[in-house]
Amino acid sequence: MNRILIVEDNKTLAKLLAKKIKTALDFEVDIAYQLSEAKLFLHKYKYFVTLLDINLPDAPNGEVVDYVLSKGQPAIVLSGNIDKDFRKKILQKNIIDYVNKGGVGDINYTINIIRRLQQNQNHKVLVVDDSMVFRKTMERLLKNLFYKVYTVAHGEEAIGMLATHPDISLMITDYNMPVMNGLELVNEVRKEHNKSDLCIIALSSNEDEDINALFLKQGANDYINKPFSKEEFSCRVNNSIEALENIQTVTNHANRDFLTGLYNRRYFFKSMDEYINEEDGLHEQFAVGMLDIDNFKKINDTYGHDFGDKVIVHLADVLMSSTNYRDIVSRFGGEEFCIVLKNINRFSAVEIFDRLRKDVESSVIYTDKKEAIQFTVSIGVALYSEDGLEEVINQADMMLYNAKNAGKNQVLI
Numbered sequence: 001m002n003r004i005l006i007v008e009d010n011k012t013l014a015k016l017l018a019k020k021i022k023t024a025l026d027f028e029v030d031i032a033y034q035l036s037e038a039k040l041f042l043h044k045y046k047y048f049v050t051l052l053d054i055n056l057p058d059a060p061n062g063e064v065v066d067y068v069l070s071k072g073q074p075a076i077v078l079s080g081n082i083d084k085d086f087r088k089k090i091l092q093k094n095i096i097d098y099v100n101k102g103g104v105g106d107i108n109y110t111i112n113i114i115r116r117l118q119q120n121q122n123h124k125v126l127v128v129d130d131s132m133v134f135r136k137t138m139e140r141l142l143k144n145l146f147y148k149v150y151t152v153a154h155g156e157e158a159i160g161m162l163a164t165h166p167d168i169s170l171m172i173t174d175y176n177m178p179v180m181n182g183l184e185l186v187n188e189v190r191k192e193h194n195k196s197d198l199c200i201i202a203l204s205s206n207e208d209e210d211i212n213a214l215f216l217k218q219g220a221n222d223y224i225n226k227p228f229s230k231e232e233f234s235c236r237v238n239n240s241i242e243a244l245e246n247i248q249t250v251t252n253h254a255n256r257d258f259l260t261g262l263y264n265r266r267y268f269f270k271s272m273d274e275y276i277n278e279e280d281g282l283h284e285q286f287a288v289g290m291l292d293i294d295n296f297k298k299i300n301d302t303y304g305h306d307f308g309d310k311v312i313v314h315l316a317d318v319l320m321s322s323t324n325y326r327d328i329v330s331r332f333g334g335e336e337f338c339i340v341l342k343n344i345n346r347f348s349a350v351e352i353f354d355r356l357r358k359d360v361e362s363s364v365i366y367t368d369k370k371e372a373i374q375f376t377v378s379i380g381v382a383l384y385s386e387d388g389l390e391e392v393i394n395q396a397d398m399m400l401y402n403a404k405n406a407g408k409n410q411v412l413i
Contacts, residue, residue, distance in 0.1 A: 002048040003028045004114070007038045007064055008078065009056050017051065017107055024111050025118075035059035035067065042071050049096065049114060054079040062090065069094055074144070076113060078106075091230055096144055098231075116238055120146040123241055124165060127151045128158040128173040128185065129203070134226075138172060141233055155180030159188060168198065169244055170237065175204035175211060183211075183218055190219035196247045199240040203228075257331040259309060260316035268330040268338060272389055275342070286342045286384050287349035287413075290396040291319075293335035294376045294408040303367055311375060314365045322356045338393070346383055346413065353379050353411045361409065376409035383413075 004027045008014040011033060018029040027048065032038035034056050050073050054062045068075050077090055080101045091098050096117070099110050125147045129135045135151045142149045150165065152158050154177045162168055171189065175182035182202055189200065202215040205226040212223045221240050224233065255267035263271070293299070293315065300308040312335060319329045319337060328340040339356075341349055360377050367373060380399025382392045399412040406412070 001026065001028050003030060003045050005030050005032065005038065005041055005045070005047045005050040005073075007032045007035070007050065007056065007068075008053040009033050010053070013101070017110070020107055020111060021114070025114060027114075033057075035064045038064060039067070042068065042073060047073050049074045049076060049117060051076050051078055051110065053101075054081060054090070065090065065093060065095065074117075074146075076110065078110070094140070094144060097234070116242070117146045119245070120238075120241065121148075123169040124148045124150065124167060125237070126158060126161055126165075126168050126171045128153075128155065128171065128177070128182075130154055130174065130177045134174070134203075138233075141230060142237065145234060145237065147237075154178055155182070155185035155188070158185055162189065162193065162198075170199045170201065170240060172201045172203060172237075175202060175206055175215075183214055186215060186218045186220050195219070195221065196244075196251060199244050201236060201240055260313055260331050262316050262320070262337070263328060263330040265330065265332050265338075268328060268332075269389070271328060272340065276384075276389060284343050285345060286340055287344055287346075287353075287381055288384065288389075288392045288396045289339040289341070289349075289353050289379050289381045289411075290332075290393065290400040291337040291339060291377050291379045292400055292404070294378055294404075296335040296375075299373075299375065303373070307367060311365060311373075314363065315360060315375075315377070318360050318363055319356065322359050323352075338396075349381060349383065350411060350413055353381055353413075357409065357411055378403040378408050379411045381411060381413040 173182045200220045202220040380396045382395035403412045
């Protein structure tokens with residue numbers, strides 16, 4: 001489990017901060033009240049982040065910050081000192097942030113920073129700038145925020161990097177670059193990546209305000225003037241990533257079943273329409289399987305609807321682990337699921353669906369009383385034909401109906 005170290009001589013504040021972090025986040029928290037205690041902890045553990053007071057009984061002038069940074073440990077400074085020059089001096093060090101100790105609001109802000117750092121680990125950032133100095137500066141700032149960072153010198157390299165790493169979340173690009181300037185790069189990138197997939201922040205020392213507007217019109221999410229402060233850069237980057245996450249969350253809710261996390265009926269038809277249109281020229285064959293839990297009403301009546309939901313979630317996990325990443329597994333409603341096996345022939349489809357049926361039959365789920373329960377499924381399968389998707393689903397539905405009437409726990413094609 002990740003750990004956080006709090007170095008704070010105010011014991012009441014330290015304990016309050018530790019309690020709130022433990023409640024809000026999944027971390028072990030250690031508390032040191034002076035530098036000498038902190039050294040012992042730092043010798044023993046590697047920390048996700050450290051929270052450091054500037055003025056300690058045995059280190060009154062911020063010595064703890066330099067010591068912690070010398071050990072390669074990430075640091076957030078907590079201080080009651082609001083002097084601007086002092087704050088600026090501390091921010092020049094390789095710390096994550098400087099937080100004023102003013103009350104509960106600042107504690108909540110600190111917790112949000114830590115939560116943001118956790119989520120940042122899931123994001124990749126591409127920096128595009130022909131200046132090695134600026135590339136290195138931004139790389140250091142971004143890594144300090146726990147992002148995975150790639151750097152390139154110009155636009156053509158950036159396009160190649162995005163093709164190699166399509167899961168990049170944010171691109172930061174300069175305006176004045178050789179080969180392809182920032183505006184041209186943004187325009188080119190937006191042909192392949194929309195704002196729900198990739199954020200773009202533009203940078204420029206150009207004083208022409210039209211450049212800002214042109215970047216935004218071409219598809220940039222934000223614009224930062226050079227030179228920029230460390231805090232402005234961090235806030236704009238984190239805000240852009242947070243906006244991207246919010247868009248993806250909304251999209252995910254629209255496309256996913258709330259109980260199982262599988263694709264819902266709406267997304268299934270949208271995705272399949274796109275797939276069929278793309279694959280028409282390739283004549284790729286696929287199989288549609290309609291699947292239903294056998295005797296599900298009896299499960300609900302015997303063990304309750306909450307356990308029935310657990311059975312549905314358990315089945316969803318089995319289906320996902322038993323199918324290929326290209327296939328589509330969706331919940332149509334209730335205990336009914338629809339599965340598409342792509343690029344497959346009749347014999348392989350029967351083999352895979354029957355293996356899937358056996359995987360379900362052999363799996364076990366436990367009640368709250370630790371009673372082991374097993375269940376079965378029936379599956380109706382149809383291969384895609386020129387009659388269209390709706391007709392294939394109807395045929396698979398008919399095969400499912402026949403499988404139920406023929407004794408259940410079987411696959412009919």
